[in-house]
Amino acid sequence: MIKAPEFAKISRIVPETPTVKTFYLEKELNGIPGQFVMLWLPGVDEKPFSVSQFGKQIAVSIQKKGKFTEKCFELKECDSIGVRGPFGKGFSIAGVKKAIVIGGGCGTAAVAGLPKMLKEQNIKFVSITGARTKEELFSQKNFQNFGELIECTDDGSFGKKGFVTEALKEMLAKEKFDCVMACGPEAMLLNVFKTCEANSTQCQLSLERFMKCGLGVCAQCVIDDQLVCKDGPVFNSEKMRKLSEFGKFARLKSGEKVELKEYYAWRQK
Amino acid sequence: MIKAPEFAKISRIVPETPTVKTFYLEKELNGIPGQFVMLWLPGVDEKPFSVSQFGKQIAVSIQKKGKFTEKCFELKECDSIGVRGPFGKGFSIAGVKKAIVIGGGCGTAAVAGLPKMLKEQNIKFVSITGARTKEELFSQKNFQNFGELIECTDDGSFGKKGFVTEALKEMLAKEKFDCVMACGPEAMLLNVFKTCEANSTQCQLSLERFMKCGLGVCAQCVIDDQLVCKDGPVFNSEKMRKLSEFGKFARLKSGEKVELKEYYAWRQK
Amino acid sequence: MGNIINASLAGVELKTPTILASGFLGVNSGILKRAAECGAGAVTTKSIGFEKRDGHNNPTVFELEAGTGLINAVGLPTPGFRNMEEEWLELKECKVPVIASIFGASVQEFVEVAEFVAGKKPAMIELNISCPNSKSHGQLFGTSKEASFEVTSAVKNVIGKIPLMPKLSPQALNIAEIGKACEEAGADALCAINTLGPGMVINIEARKPVLHYKTGGLSGPAIKPIAVRCVWQLFESVKIPILGLGGITNGRDAVEIIQAGASAVGVGTAIHYNGIEAFGKINSELEDWMQANGFSSIEKLRGIAHD
Amino acid sequence: MGNIINASLAGVELKTPTILASGFLGVNSGILKRAAECGAGAVTTKSIGFEKRDGHNNPTVFELEAGTGLINAVGLPTPGFRNMEEEWLELKECKVPVIASIFGASVQEFVEVAEFVAGKKPAMIELNISCPNSKSHGQLFGTSKEASFEVTSAVKNVIGKIPLMPKLSPQALNIAEIGKACEEAGADALCAINTLGPGMVINIEARKPVLHYKTGGLSGPAIKPIAVRCVWQLFESVKIPILGLGGITNGRDAVEIIQAGASAVGVGTAIHYNGIEAFGKINSELEDWMQANGFSSIEKLRGIAHD
Ligand SMILES: Cc1cc2nc3c(=O)[nH]c(=O)nc-3n(C[C@H](O)[C@H](O)[C@H](O)COP(=O)(O)OP(=O)(O)OC[C@H]3O[C@@H](n4cnc5c(N)ncnc54)[C@H](O)[C@@H]3O)c2cc1C
Ligand SMILES: Cc1cc2nc3c(=O)[nH]c(=O)nc-3n(C[C@H](O)[C@H](O)[C@H](O)COP(=O)(O)OP(=O)(O)OC[C@H]3O[C@@H](n4cnc5c(N)ncnc54)[C@H](O)[C@@H]3O)c2cc1C
Ligand SMILES: Cc1cc2nc3c(=O)[nH]c(=O)nc-3n(C[C@H](O)[C@H](O)[C@H](O)COP(=O)(O)O)c2cc1C
Ligand SMILES: Cc1cc2nc3c(=O)[nH]c(=O)nc-3n(C[C@H](O)[C@H](O)[C@H](O)COP(=O)(O)O)c2cc1C
């Protein structure tokens, strides 16, 4: 665990899609898929990113979408970036025997470490990743190296056409699974959650909220009475059922609660 | 190691001589004979005392001689007293095969833990304790239970008549010893040191100075360039030879360096 | 039937003496209620300000490597006092007293926020006149006798019967005098202390201060001795009750600050170390200690180190 | 032949930038020389006062359980400035610069002590205007701009060419202004910081403050963020060099406070943790870091976190 941000050298940068790059950082850290680190660019900001690979080096996949991530994209190999963490609760494999792993968009990064772990624990699983279009699919090897991968694109430019949730529905209709583990845009997660509930299947969903401390003290990331940074970011079905704000509300930097639409509009600025 | 003073219950008080009592404190502490603790009476003062027994309980023998120790003598069983420590370097048995243990006056307390340790390590030894008169000898069992004890009194009221150093000289003349381990009034220690030097025998002497921190930071207890509380209180022959102030000077509470006589006169007040 | 750890602060009855410190968790009613369920005797909202503020960029809070606590410069983010209707409504259901913490950049702002907030009938209003992380708010007031007096009496004037508790800064050169000034101005209780400093941590590889705001207040175990001293000095100078906080992490810490003179105990950084369960832990350790040492009430324990 | 960790403070050349802090070890010449042999670039005497003082009763210093450092109220014991002839004679043989720290209860006392001490030709005189452990000495001066100015200029007047270095208090509400006032009064360097607080620790079983003086200053790792902030603010407000201290325990700490603006680094509480060998440890870690990061001199490292 790194408490105060430490500087880590970027040993490798792998472009994944036009808007996603994977950064390998020279920092030994151990953790569980679903946990995240705070990445710091001095003078700019500090934001949470899921770790797709722990160990002697760590890997994070960053999607370029705003001021912070644009600055990240300017970094080159041998540059350094601040890291602290890992924080939060990752995915739990307790009692899981047969799972579906789902990654949507840059949420794919948060589940990219799962296939290896599941395989090592002899847990059966199928993976589904989705993106708007072919070029935006990424991290295939993290999934294919350890099991079956179904890829979906909104426009049908690769793999299955349509949202990941359609693939999910089909699979749940055919076979029984213990647990669905997913990360992606909240609209997608809401759909995954509803699908699982309708099929009486447990799920673990990795949520996202604007974060400040990452430590569970400031409650910037609060959803109902849960702290996404500490109680989550991964929540199971039992907890999800109690989250009245999920899929509906989030908080701006001021702490003000607004509808998700307004939250995203603010993030876009 | 207790950093900030903790309160310890006095489980037993054993009167040893008209001016010495042994206090057993309910505090588990491990250490080496020669190490000391700081005992604290709230609102009064805090002073160093050698530990004559470590373990589940610790034992300290206190001689009534001033304001602080008078207050100690008012304590009853079940009262409590503050303790921190143990501090300093104790006696070393490295390489010692045959030793003489000497305790003079209340300095007997500082060496009272040695016989047990020496016996356990299969090191041969003879003990000598001394006091002005018969009633002032104490702690006999700590010595007799583990080996031979020669007792001396200045007035001959018990055991050998004369200073412990005479007994020491006789023994060194007869037999060869590796190491003399001693604690007592500085005048006695000076004599022990000279005797050992004359007989080419190593010694380890436990010194005493007025102490404040007990931690090696304030240098109140300094002798030349050595801190009695941290480098000592036990010093070996090599170090003793370099101490120009030993047997001559000590420091008052203000830090002022004065002759031992003046130091004792001040302590008496 | 009373319990030995029942407490009371300026007439506000508390089931337990541990109160959630402002700035911790107090963003919404959901998490405040959870703190109450976990054993908090009362909960304090994140300080509420005049206008909507985002606070500083990240990093805003992190743990010091030395294990001495947290450093933070969150920078008083707030939706603005008018913008929290829903939270107020939901807070009515909270099972423990809710303390509303407020701040302002001027006496006028303090007064307007206080008047509005008083209308929501919180159990108490806490005046944050001691935040070290904003240029124009906070510490400026809390380190001056005159300014502390002025803002306290101005706010007291507009909040009716709701008890008022200024929160003091450990940076004050004479906290006893500041406390006295607040008491004279009509304060019903005092809260001590806010974060210490500010301090600064530089990442030597980045060659830059880590906090985006550069400096930030210290909290946690490192500041406990300062908090205990402040409560001690206040206890000797004022008659109104004191909410003591700063590094209180376990039952022994609570006993210590109560012996120094606190009537109740604030809990903040302990939540980082022990989660929201920090309240239950402190409460039960406190109760155990009191039982083992023959104290039948917090009131009897309070201030005894002065005797 | 220079070494990359050579340093200089107001014209005083230092083989290493680590300076023994006042109050640690500096009671006699023997132990000061030992500190020099262990790597201290300069050594500071225990603060020397006007009249013989015993200081407070024990406990005067102990380590905080939380591992955050020491708390002390030694209370400025001193043989009195006239009473130290022998030490002065022996200090002439010291192989590193000797800084004489002095204190007084009035400007007049400061001046008399300074004038006498200047006659002994120390490398530098440190003005302790920031001790929190005595009612009439220290902090009182160091938290007021006017008083700091007055005592600094009065002393400067009587000590001739010997560089003068006031030691500042972290309790000052605006240390940058105090530093500026000292600079204007003729100070050649500034020392920051003295111990923090005061604080208090109560033993809850004894039901009493542990320090005999009740309150005491905090030192060690817990206060490092405050020290770094103070040095940072002074660096932005004055041109004279700064001796930075407060919790410096390893090479990285030294780099941090130098990046904040210190020209040299004081070492105190680290001696408790690592013995007198603390100097050598900090020096070699500092040198290693500088080498690994391409810094060829302390001067180049100084203040770079401000860029
Ligand atoms: C636990 C956790 C893990 C995360 N892991 C990753 C990760 O592995 N990789 C990664 O790229 N990001 C991840 N994020 C998001 C990341 O922390 C940043 O919030 C994100 O990268 C935006 O940063 P920015 O400053 O560049 O953009 P901002 O300026 O904050 O946002 C601008 C753009 O981002 C979009 N956007 C931002 N947040 C969201 C959102 N919540 N939902 C939909 N759109 C959004 C906006 O619509 C807009 O297009 C994670 C967040 C959390 C809480
Ligand atoms: C490492 C160490 C271990 C110690 N262990 C013990 C111990 O086990 N038992 C014990 O009783 N004391 C021990 N002492 C001494 C003890 O710490 C006190 O200094 C002593 O008990 C006096 O305390 P007081 O306040 O009662 O007397 P004070 O008021 O300090 O002294 C008054 C009387 O003590 C005599 N006295 C004090 N110090 C000395 C001295 N150094 N030499 C000769 N006479 C002196 C004076 O002559 C006078 O009679 C030890 C000291 C040190 C440094
Ligand atoms: C992240 C953080 C945010 C804080 N925000 C506020 C605040 O908004 N208002 C306030 O009065 N105090 C605030 N404080 C100070 C705390 O309420 C408390 O006084 C301080 O942290 C000391 O207590 P502790 O050591 O238990 O944390 C904040 C402290 C932290 C660490
Ligand atoms: C036991 C002790 C005694 C001190 N005595 C003095 C003193 O006499 N004069 C002084 O200027 N500072 C004194 N100080 C303060 C130190 O010189 C230093 O400023 C402070 O401890 C912070 O540095 P550190 O964290 O490295 O110890 C003392 C500190 C301690 C702990």
Ligand code: FES
């Ligand atoms: S980001 Fe602070 S509590 Fe989650």
Ligand code: FES
């Ligand atoms: S008593 Fe302080 S150094 Fe020995």
